[in-house]
Amino acid sequence: MRLLAPYQTGLWLAEYLDIRCQLCRVYRSTPQSQLSQNYLLSNISSLPTADSISHSLKTLPNDPSFFANLRQQFNHRFNSGLLCSHCHDSIAWLPKPFNVDIASGKVLSIQTATYYEYPLRQAIRAFKHHEDMTKLPLLLHAIRQLPRPHGCHHDNSVIVAMPTTEQRLVKRGFDPVSILSAQLSKHWQIPLWHGVKRIDDTVSQQGLHVLSA
Numbered sequence: 001m002r003l004l005a006p007y008q009t010g011l012w013l014a015e016y017l018d019i020r021c022q023l024c025r026v027y028r029s030t031p032q033s034q035l036s037q038n039y040l041l042s043n044i045s046s047l048p049t050a051d052s053i054s055h056s057l058k059t060l061p062n063d064p065s066f067f068a069n070l071r072q073q074f075n076h077r078f079n080s081g082l083l084c085s086h087c088h089d090s091i092a093w094l095p096k097p098f099n100v101d102i103a104s105g106k107v108l109s110i111q112t113a114t115y116y117e118y119p120l121r122q123a124i125r126a127f128k129h130h131e132d133m134t135k136l137p138l139l140l141h142a143i144r145q146l147p148r149p150h151g152c153h154h155d156n157s158v159i160v161a162m163p164t165t166e167q168r169l170v171k172r173g174f175d176p177v178s179i180l181s182a183q184l185s186k187h188w189q190i191p192l193w194h195g196v197k198r199i200d201d202t203v204s205q206q207g208l209h210v211l212s213a
């Protein structure tokens with residue numbers, strides 16, 4: 001079995017062994033499946049039952065989604081969740097989507113997990129700029145609130161994460177986007193595609209913020 005990176009081990013412990021909320025550290029965390037999200041409830045009702053799993057085992061499956069389903073079953077059964085329901089409900093999840101013009105006559109609809117404000121704002125900054133892995137469980141929780149885009153699945157879609165520049169990788173020592181996009185890939189069951197390379201060297205968003213301040 002492949003060894004887990006330290007941050008992956010931390011996530012695993014947070015999900016399966018640590019029963020405290022990763023934000024308030026007071027209340028018991030609640031499994032994702034029991035949190036108030038309607039689309040999640042409908043997804044869970046379509047998960048395979050134990051009977052269908054055992055039937056699939058007998059028929060020696062070669063369907064890659066079989067293992068994804070097994071993982072979902074395992075998660076559904078043993079995952080203790082990352083946040084308590086109090087903290088989860090205190091965050092405004094899935095604000096109304098907004099459009100961004102990407103070319104003349106073409107708009108891209110953007111769905112964010114939540115607003116860029118406390119506590120996600122602080123978590124993102126600590127993770128991105130200070131490599132604070134203790135904030136990763138909260139960020140993963142936010143990623144899991146994002147419903148898979150309608151009509152997209154592992155046979156017709158890929159996730160393209162914004163590549164970092166070598167200069168930034170050297171400066172930071174890690175690539176926060178690749179860690180988060182790997183988690184999104186797992187959540188949506190859609191593969192990552194690494195076929196793009198960043199050739200510009202624009203000023204970082206943080207730099208832009210400073211410049212415009």
Ligand SMILES: [Zn+2]
Nearest residue numbers: 021024084087
């Ligand atoms: Zn909490």
